Amino acid sequence: MAFINDLEPWQFYLIISLVMTYSMVAGGWVLAKAGRSPLWVLLLLVPYVNVLAFWVFAYMRWPFVDPAEGKD
Numbered sequence: 001m002a003f004i005n006d007l008e009p010w011q012f013y014l015i016i017s018l019v020m021t022y023s024m025v026a027g028g029w030v031l032a033k034a035g036r037s038p039l040w041v042l043l044l045l046v047p048y049v050n051v052l053a054f055w056v057f058a059y060m061r062w063p064f065v066d067p068a069e070g071k072d
Helices: 009-033 038-045 049-059
Strands: none
Touching (some): 009 038
């Protein structure tokens, strides 16, 4: 933790913004691969809504995994 305490505020915010940007890009990529809109990743920025978004995403139908009803 000494490393974090020795940082200037702008350095700390730079590290946090890089981690958040990476998380958003990776999340958008996963959503796109799952057949969903990558804009869903914006819900990760809202506290408490992000947990609900993860839950909804986990239980919704995945087009590439689950075949559509009535199709063989």
